[in-house]
Amino acid sequence: MVDCHCARVVFTAFERASQSTQCTHFHNGTDATILTSTAELEPQSFRYLLVLDFEAVCDEVTRPKPQEIIEFPTVVLDTTTLEIVGSFHKYVRPVSHPILTPFCTTLTGITQDMVSGQATFQEVFDEHLAWIQSFWKSLPPAANADADAASTASSSIPSEAPTWAFVTCGDWDLNRALPDQLAALGKKSPAPYRQWINIKKEFAVKYGVSPPGMTAMLDMLRLDLVGRHHSGIDDCRNIAAVAKEMLRDGHVFEITGTRGESKGSKASC
Numbered sequence: 001m002v003d004c005h006c007a008r009v010v011f012t013a014f015e016r017a018s019q020s021t022q023c024t025h026f027h028n029g030t031d032a033t034i035l036t037s038t039a040e041l042e043p044q045s046f047r048y049l050l051v052l053d054f055e056a057v058c059d060e061v062t063r064p065k066p067q068e069i070i071e072f073p074t075v076v077l078d079t080t081t082l083e084i085v086g087s088f089h090k091y092v093r094p095v096s097h098p099i100l101t102p103f104c105t106t107l108t109g110i111t112q113d114m115v116s117g118q119a120t121f122q123e124v125f126d127e128h129l130a131w132i133q134s135f136w137k138s139l140p141p142a143a144n145a146d147a148d149a150a151s152t153a154s155s156s157i158p159s160e161a162p163t164w165a166f167v168t169c170g171d172w173d174l175n176r177a178l179p180d181q182l183a184a185l186g187k188k189s190p191a192p193y194r195q196w197i198n199i200k201k202e203f204a205v206k207y208g209v210s211p212p213g214m215t216a217m218l219d220m221l222r223l224d225l226v227g228r229h230h231s232g233i234d235d236c237r238n239i240a241a242v243a244k245e246m247l248r249d250g251h252v253f254e255i256t257g258t259r260g261e262s263k264g265s266k267a268s269c
Contacts, residue, residue: 048164049077053235054177060103066184068094071232077240088131089233093118108230166196169214169269171257194259201256213269217242
């Protein structure tokens with residue numbers, strides 16, 4: 001992949017895919033597409049993509065119940081500039097399983113000291129809702145026209161806002177992890193958290209290759225892994241990098257999942 005100030009060459013023959021499937025062409029049969037500026041990006045359904053990737057308590061043998069979220073990160077990608085324009089990152093103190101297993105620390109890099117003394121999930125979730133509301137109100141009027149539609153913290157985020165959507169690597173985060181955590185508290189997911197873009201499904205639509213996870217997408221796009229895999233905030237940044245490449249490649253992101261329609265979700269990214 002070659003970058004310069006005036007042009008970008010995006011190689012579209014994925015080496016791994018071509019070795020296994022002999023598929024050597026994407027983008028209507030061309031081997032590379034030259035994009036000269038963000039002005040050439042396709043119009044998008046969503047101005048902002050909110051990339052979210054939870055980390056949760058885990059064990060090598062048995063999945064804890066409830067599988068409490070211990071890292072709650074989000075980064076905001078502007079689809080018109082390809083810039084990261086906002087972020088949210090909190091570690092969460094688990095209550096039902098307060099002591100992390102060695103397996104969990106090895107997998108995620110999250111140590112006991114990083115979660116002990118932190119806010120509980122309910123507190124962090126309320127902070128996330130408030131952060132989204134605050135972020136939206138800081139945008140120009142054209143971008144947050146629906147932001148004043150309701151009064152409470154959970155409903156003040158527009159439930160059908162046309163300007164943003166969550167992006168996840170799989171369906172687990174918003175179809176299982178968040179609803180299960182809220183259900184343990186006797187609550188349901190607010191409307192904005194009930195639909196999302198599964199980037200793995202969109203990747204398959206764009207390139208005709210179904211990636212098993214985030215690192216496979218990075219490899220196929222010849223992008224370096226930044227940070228640590230299974231660090232929630234690092235995963236968000238890497239998923240955003242994949243989304244940027246797809247945007248440069250002319251992909252238009254659409255909602256792929258809604259709560260109750262994506263079955264058998266697994267935490268695999």
